[in-house]
Amino acid sequence: MPGWVVSLIAPFIVLNAILGIVTYVTLLERKFAARMQSRVGPYRVGPHGLLQPIADAIKLMMKEDVVPDAADRPVYNLAPIVFLIPCMLIFATIPFAPGLGVADLNIGILFFLAVSAMEIVGLFMAGWGSNNKYALLSAMRAVNQVISYDLPFIFAALVPVLLAGSLRLSDIAAAQAGLWFVFYPVIGQLAFVAFIVSTVAAENRAPFDILEAESELVAGFRVEYSGMKFAIIQLGEYAHVIGASFLGALLFFGAWAGPGPEWMGPIWFLLKAMVVFLLVTWVRWSFVRIRVDQMLALSWKALLPATLVLLIGTAVVVVWRTPGV
Amino acid sequence: MSTVAPSTRVELDYTGSERLTMNMGPQHPSAHGVFRAILTLEGEEVVGIDAMIGYLHRCHEKLAETLTYAQYPSIASKTDYVAAMTSEFAYVRAAEMIGKIEVPKRAQYLRVIAAELQRVASHLLWLGTWCLDMGGALGGGATVFLYCIREREFILDLFEALVGARLLYGFYQVGGVRYDLPPGWTDTCRETVDFIDRRIDEYQRMLEENPFFLVRTQGVGVVSRELAQEVGLSGPLVRGSGVNYDLRRTDPYSSYEDFDFRVPVETGGDCFARYRVRMVEFRESLTIVRQALEKLPEGPISSRPGLKSVAQIRIPKGEAYARVEGARGEVGCYLIADGGPKPYRMKWRGASFSNLAILPHIIPGHKVADVVAIMGSVDPVFGEVDR
Known part of the structure; x- marks a missing residue:
């Protein structure tokens, strides 16, 4: 098969697999949250509610698409797509097994982090284009939050990079053949905690969901969205969380490493990503929401200096342990 | 010199x-019904608020003039539908005060049990919705x-077994209560009380060991002792601001003097202090229920048994103000009787109405x-609030 055909088919497969996973992850989260709250969760559509995501998707597709009169139409209509593209693009560099991925760039992790920060453009467009005061406040919060938490997120993600000595994601995964980075003494655990906290914050999940903040801002930047546009925003948000969960599993849990034959690799990777995702979900359903000024203080006064010190400390350890330096 | 602004509109200097x-x-997810606040914002900070009420006005006080003393208690529960028992309680007490009607001891104890269980139910709903407001x-x-x-x-479920209704009861009647305890109710009630007592410890640990909960509540919305008294707060709000004022203690009614309980007072005046007051009240209410079940005397449940028609109760001419300590504070009922089966005039003092007046003072x-x-x-x- 010529190379360009492969480059067309591989993204198509990955994109559809991601869409399927994202759809069903909503069910996983709802079931998990229901267990935490001593409920049953979705149960009616299909056995154990297994068809619920499909029913939801059909419902959202059939909803009327309302555009506010005062909205800035081009910006308003474009925002969900601008939001969705970076959320899907982050999967491009993730290798799901040795040699199995869309593009194994030599700057894979930089690509991931850079693209993942671009979701803010879509968020702000949605908040601004809706011409709604709640949405506008939410958009302003979004800028605050993403800027403050992307830095600790990047610093925490760079710790495994230093330990592995490569920016290529498959190299980082391969470097954990002996020891998963989450078990690396002290540094690994601290970096993982920082990674989880900044993931929760950078993905706008509760307790940092001040963008959505439905008890203050009703639904934040997507308050005016309905039907399929709402679904696309929702899809993008979940895709982003799943992407970050895959990254977490790759950076700290050795990606596809696990017992069993080689074809089990992607399955192990998916399971580990789901563990990271459930960890984020667990945090989400246990905390009350933090206020915007407290959130900024937490990032700039605590998390950012801490991750920076951790990064420098890791660098020192790596240099110290490298023979011949 | 009064610190209270003449209107509800408060705005900080430009x-x-x-x-x-x-x-x-x-219509807002956390409007707790139909409260409207027109906020003036500077970025994230609220610098002005205009609080508006009246979206749920149902002419309750006028309605009371058209209903007999036997009918209205069931309607009174629709004023404060979260703690329905207390409004009924205030109304029948006012009628009894005018008519100088004796209430048998057993009925008094049953009233206390119902009122305290209602307080627990109401505080549970408050805790849930409050955390929902903060946590989403x-x-x-x-x-x-x-x-x-x-x-x-x-x-x-206990109320359903007792009255047959789950939200709006009509349990209190002039002269006593409407129903006696069904068989087995006492045991179920004891089990429930013990169960909830244990669960409340769990919630307290869950919330107070959570740093996010603490930073969201401590030092937020501080009401000073002077402001609390000037605005006329009551219930957990005034006790959270360091005023030891509980009608069950300062003006005992319905045999509350028979029971041994603490009145929690916190001096912080912030959201966390109000939360702490209510958490203690949970347990004290459960203690009162336990004591009342223990000491429950035998005897009739009403001094006016066998009501044959809704117009049978006639209250002599006179007027009275009766107040009870509801879940939200002082629930008062001012009643003027003209000797007929219906009151001449009735006025509610809603605890929520007076408490809500604090918002413009503390939110900016x-x-x-x-x-x-x-x-x-x-x-x-x-x-x-709107009645």
Whole structure:
């Protein structure tokens, strides 16, 4: 098969697999949250509610698409797509097994982090284009939050990079053949905690969901969205969380490493990503929401200096342990 | 020199930043019913608030003039529908005070049991919705909310076994109560009380060991002792500001002097102090229920048994003001009787109405997110505010 055909088919497969996973992850989260709250969760559509995501998707597709009169139409209509593209693009560099991925760039992790920060453009467009005061406040919060938490997120993600000595994601995964980075003494655990906290914050999940903040801002930047546009925003948000969960599993849990034959690799990777995702979900359903000024203080006064010190400390350890330096 | 502003509109001095007027309510996820606040914002900070009520006005006081003393208690429960027992209680007490009607001891104890269980149910709903305001329906708040609703169900089950209704009861009657305890109710009630007592410890640990909960509540919405008294707060709000005022203690009614309980007082005046007061009240109410079940005397449940028609109760000419300590504070009923089967005039003193008046005084200067936290800590029920 010529190379360009492969480059067309591989993204198509990955994109559809991601869409399927994202759809069903909503069910996983709802079931998990229901267990935490001593409920049953979705149960009616299909056995154990297994068809619920499909029913939801059909419902959202059939909803009327309302555009506010005062909205800035081009910006308003474009925002969900601008939001969705970076959320899907982050999967491009993730290798799901040795040699199995869309593009194994030599700057894979930089690509991931850079693209993942671009979701803010879509968020702000949605908040601004809706011409709604709640949405506008939410958009302003979004800028605050993403800027403050992307830095600790990047610093925490760079710790495994230093330990592995490569920016290529498959190299980082391969470097954990002996020891998963989450078990690396002290540094690994601290970096993982920082990674989880900044993931929760950078993905706008509760307790940092001040963008959505439905008890203050009703639904934040997507308050005016309905039907399929709402679904696309929702899809993008979940895709982003799943992407970050895959990254977490790759950076700290050795990606596809696990017992069993080689074809089990992607399955192990998916399971580990789901563990990271459930960890984020667990945090989400246990905390009350933090206020915007407290959130900024937490990032700039605590998390950012801490991750920076951790990064420098890791660098020192790596240099110290490298023979011949 | 009064510190209380003449209108509900409060706005801080202009600092030069651009201001945005944002309408919050009457239809808003955390409006607790139909409260409308027109906020003036400088970025995230609230600099002005205009609080508006009246969206749930149902002419309750006029309605009371058209209903007999036997009919109205069932309707009185619709003012404060979250703690329905207390409004009935205030109304029948006012009628009894005018008519100098004796209430048998057993009926008094049954009234206390119902009122205290109602307080627990109401506080459970408050805790759940307050955490929902702060934590969001898609976050940790929903978890606390669902736990609290689960426990509240057990109390509603007890009321259902007692009265047949789960939300609006009509349990209190002039001269006593309408129903005696069904067989086995006492044991179920004891089990439920013990169960909820254990669960409340769990919630307290869950919330107070949570740093996010603490930073959201401590130092937020501080009400000074002077302001609390000047605005006329009552219930957990005034006790959270360091005033030791509980009608069950200062003006005992319905045999409350027979029971041994503590009145919690916190001096912080912030949302956390109000939360602490209510958490202690949970346990004290459960203690009172236990004592009342223990000491429950035998005897008739009403001094006016066998009601043959709704117009049978006639109250002689006179007027009286009766007050009870509801879940939200002092619930008062001013009644003027003219000798007929219906009152001549009736006026409610809603605890939520008076408590809500504190909002314009404490909200300016806080962030948008604090508005919902403060409003939740006031625990208004709009059926009682607008009546």
